[in-house]
Amino acid sequence: MKDENLNKGIRGTYRVLIVICALLVVIAIGSVYFFEKTDADLVEIDNSIIDPEKIENGVHLRTGFIDAIGMQETITNCTSCHSAQLVIQNRMNKERWQTTIKWMQETQNLWELGDNEDIIIDYLVKNYPPSSKGRREALTNVEWYELKD
Amino acid sequence: MKRRFFIEKTTLAAMTTVVGAELVFGAKIPIGYTPLALQDPDPFKLFSKDNRMSVLNSKPWNIEAKAHLLDDKITPNKFMFIRNNGLIPENIDASSWTLTIDGESVKEKKTYTLADLKAKFRVHTYQLTLECGGNGRSEFDPPAKGNQWTIGAVSCAKWTGVRLRDVLEDAGIKDDAVYIGYHAADIHLSRNPEKEPISRGAPMAKVMQEETLLAFQMNGKDIPLAHGYPLRLVAGGWPASVSGKWINRISIRNKEHDGAKMTGTAYRVPCKPVAPGEKVADEDMCIIESMPVKSLITYPMSGAILKKGQKLNIRGHAWAGELEVAKMEYSIDFGSTWISCSLDKPANRLAWQHFSASVDFPKEGYYEVWSRATDSQGKAQPMLVPGWNPKGYLNNACHRIAVKIS
Numbered sequence: 001m002k003d004e005n006l007n008k009g010i011r012g013t014y015r016v017l018i019v020i021c022a023l024l025v026v027i028a029i030g031s032v033y034f035f036e037k038t039d040a041d042l043v044e045i046d047n048s049i050i051d052p053e054k055i056e057n058g059v060h061l062r063t064g065f066i067d068a069i070g071m072q073e074t075i076t077n078c079t080s081c082h083s084a085q086l087v088i089q090n091r092m093n094k095e096r097w098q099t100t101i102k103w104m105q106e107t108q109n110l111w112e113l114g115d116n117e118d119i120i121i122d123y124l125v126k127n128y129p130p131s132s133k134g135r136r137e138a139l140t141n142v143e144w145y146e147l148k149d
Numbered sequence: 150m151k152r153r154f155f156i157e158k159t160t161l162a163a164m165t166t167v168v169g170a171e172l173v174f175g176a177k178i179p180i181g182y183t184p185l186a187l188q189d190p191d192p193f194k195l196f197s198k199d200n201r202m203s204v205l206n207s208k209p210w211n212i213e214a215k216a217h218l219l220d221d222k223i224t225p226n227k228f229m230f231i232r233n234n235g236l237i238p239e240n241i242d243a244s245s246w247t248l249t250i251d252g253e254s255v256k257e258k259k260t261y262t263l264a265d266l267k268a269k270f271r272v273h274t275y276q277l278t279l280e281c282g283g284n285g286r287s288e289f290d291p292p293a294k295g296n297q298w299t300i301g302a303v304s305c306a307k308w309t310g311v312r313l314r315d316v317l318e319d320a321g322i323k324d325d326a327v328y329i330g331y332h333a334a335d336i337h338l339s340r341n342p343e344k345e346p347i348s349r350g351a352p353m354a355k356v357m358q359e360e361t362l363l364a365f366q367m368n369g370k371d372i373p374l375a376h377g378y379p380l381r382l383v384a385g386g387w388p389a390s391v392s393g394k395w396i397n398r399i400s401i402r403n404k405e406h407d408g409a410k411m412t413g414t415a416y417r418v419p420c421k422p423v424a425p426g427e428k429v430a431d432e433d434m435c436i437i438e439s440m441p442v443k444s445l446i447t448y449p450m451s452g453a454i455l456k457k458g459q460k461l462n463i464r465g466h467a468w469a470g471e472l473e474v475a476k477m478e479y480s481i482d483f484g485s486t487w488i489s490c491s492l493d494k495p496a497n498r499l500a501w502q503h504f505s506a507s508v509d510f511p512k513e514g515y516y517e518v519w520s521r522a523t524d525s526q527g528k529a530q531p532m533l534v535p536g537w538n539p540k541g542y543l544n545n546a547c548h549r550i551a552v553k554i555s
Contacts, residue, residue: 081338083208089297100294107409109339133290135533139451139517142551147453147461 064088070123073116081108091130097121196375199227205296209233209338209346210375213284213301216548217450219466222503223276224304225368231375232281232302234410235346238334238395243371243379248316248363252330252400256321263365263379269319270311275360276500277385278305278468279392280440282416285544288534291426293541300445300548305466305501308383310364313399314357322353322401329356330406331382331393348408349416350400351384351391355438360385360499363396385499386470388416388437388542411436418538425537434539439470442530443545444477444504444522451550461508461518461552467492468501469524476523477504481516481552484532490520510554519549 054061063084065071078087092100101117104110113120192212193200201218205211212231219228249260261269281302286293317329330350337344355361362383364372372378377394384391390410400406410416417434444467455461467474473495478487490506510516523529530547 081208083206085204086206086208086296089205090294091292092294093291096294103413107413109337109341109344130292133288133292135290136546137288139549139551142452144452144454144553145450147449147455147459149459 066127068123068127070119073119074123077111077113077116077120081110087124088128091128092124093130094121094125097124196231197226197373198229198231202228202230203299203301205298209235210237211296213298214304215299215301215450216445216447216465216550218447219301219303219445220447220464222305222466223368224306226306226373226376229304229306229376230281230302232296232389233335233346233375234390235338236336236340237374238336241334241374241378241395246379246397248380248396249398250317250320250401251398253403254323254326254401255317256323259320261316266311266316266363266380267365270315272309272311273359273362274307274309274366275362275383275385275498276305276307276496277360277362277383278303278440278499278501279383279385279389280304280443280468282388282390282437282440282542283540285534285546286541288544288546289425289537289541290534291537293539295540302389303443303445303468305468307368308362308364308381309366309369310362310381310383312359313361313363313382314359316363317356317399317401320401323403325403326353326401327404328352328402328406330400330402330408330411331396332398332400332408333393334395334397345409347390347393347410348406349390349393349411350402350406350408351387352405352438355384355387355391358384360497386439386468388440390416405436414540416542417540418536418542422536423538427537429539437542439472440468441535441543441545442469442472442474442522442524442528443467443548444474444520444530445548446479446518446520446550449550452552453550454553454555455510457510457513457554459554461510462505463490463508463518463520463550464503464505465520465548466501466503467520467522469522471499472524472526473498474502474522475525475527476529477502478521478523479506479508480519480521481508481510483517484519484521487521510552513554516552516554517549518552519547521547 052062055067058067060067060071063075063079065084192204198212202212202214205213210231210233214228214230243263246263247260251258281298283295284298284302286295287297287299328350330348332348335346337346364381364383365379367376372381380396382393382396413431414434416437418437419429420433420435423429444465446463446465448464467477477490477492479490480487490504493503495502508518521530530545532547534544534546
């Protein structure tokens with residue numbers, strides 16, 4: 001008798017728990033519908049902001065820079081005024097980077113780089129070398145699609 | 150690969166404490182503007198741009214279109230390129246915005262509110278081609294410094310405003326006036342308030358043209374923030390950097406304007422042609438004025454596969470800076486033969502012109518359709534990238550699309 005009562009008690013508790021769980025599911029689904037945030041309430045965030053140092057597949061996620069010697073110096077000195085994209089887009093040799101740095105120091109408030117100048121330029125020349133394009137390149141990366149009349 | 154997720158604005162405050170003081174911009178910024186506070190916000194939402202546009206640079210913002218996105222006869226905001234030299238001004242109040250006319254060659258320094266400008270001067274609307282001087286820079290070899298624009302830094306929207314000439318004449322132009330220089334509310338990248346990101350201008354001949362406007366509307370609405378709200382200088386056919394955004398002062402100068410990006414190598418090309426990669430002294434660089442003749446095939450998108458016998462109807466736009474486009478041709482055999490396209494007159498001077506053609510292909514295979522415009526003085530687009538210059542300006546090489554006949 002005692003065991004039966006105990007079993008009944010356990011079963012009862014389970015039933016209550018199941019009802020509570022079901023209620024929670026309904027509330028959760030409901031809240032998604034009824035309290036869904038409008039676009040205006042949401043802000044898109046790049047997850048790398050959460051972890052500003054994260055490296056994935058050899059690329060620093062926050063900036064897009066290739067992870068190699070000199071990257072940290074480049075981030076520190078080159079991305080407080082402009083984005084890393086502007087650096088990555090540009091392919092120059094050592095001499096032209098020197099001229100560019102001098103121009104930024106003369107007109108754009110860039111500070112003296114000291115020993116970091118060579119470290120940064122080496123990093124850029126090695127990881128982002130200019131490629132020869134000739135007078136006109138072939139069309140590449142064409143996405144083919146069927147064109148109906 | 151970048152992964153993204155969404156958070157509520159309320160948690161943004163908490164986030165910024167984690168990220169650092171530099172990113173705290175507060176909650177006063179209007180909805181849709183808030184993401185500027187973040188390192189890599191969604192520019193498409195921020196500026197109401199189509200998400201097929203290409204972001205070249207997020208600080209400062211530089212975004213370009215693709216050829217097939219520019220198919221509209223009048224470019225809508227969503228497909229209009231953004232070229233910024235500095236940071237977009239914060240907290241603009243159009244009701245208190247003023248424009249001051251000053252400089253060595255103004256008879257009387259004068260200040261106007263936007264309401265003054267609208268009430269006092271006749272309002273005009275023109276469709277005007279604005280192309281970045283560096284559009285096409287990515288093709289130069291050796292590479293030229295700056296944002297690597299491909300082909301999408303061009304637009305032709307309808308601009309509404311008052312003639313710059315009318316306003317300057319109201320303040321009075323002295324006989325020794327040579328140039329104007331604009332000043333604007335944008336912020337230098339270093340955030341040094343003493344520095345201007347860009348302060349360019351134009352010689353009086355361009356300034357006095359009917360189509361040179363102080364515009365307060367684009368395509369019939371307030372100018373979008375990224376394009377110069379609430380007041381923009383618009384000088385069609387010249388490098389778009391002449392068309393200063395967020396204008397609050399115009400100086401009538403008695404000499405060539407010497408503001409930021411007027412001097413040195415900015416928006417200049419060698420006065421005499423140079424070999425690729427050659428060093429050019431600053432004094433041998435000349436200011437770019439009218440942009441060269443150019444065209445874009447905006448339909449179809451590159452990569453079309455057609456059945457044998459199927460005709461291809463192409464269309465696009467052509468423009469020629471200060472001049473009109475006189476002739477438009479296409480080639481499917483890499484320039485061995487050229488066939489005429491039909492070409493419309495411009496909606497007004499300095500507006501781009503629309504062309505179209507129906508193309509037949511002789512047999513199966515890979516083709517490229519090349520387009521070539523010729524201006525009213527007989528100058529045509531080159532098939533190769535034109536003369537190398539240190540800053541990579543004025544690439545007006547023929548546009549082409551790839552086509553396969555199966």
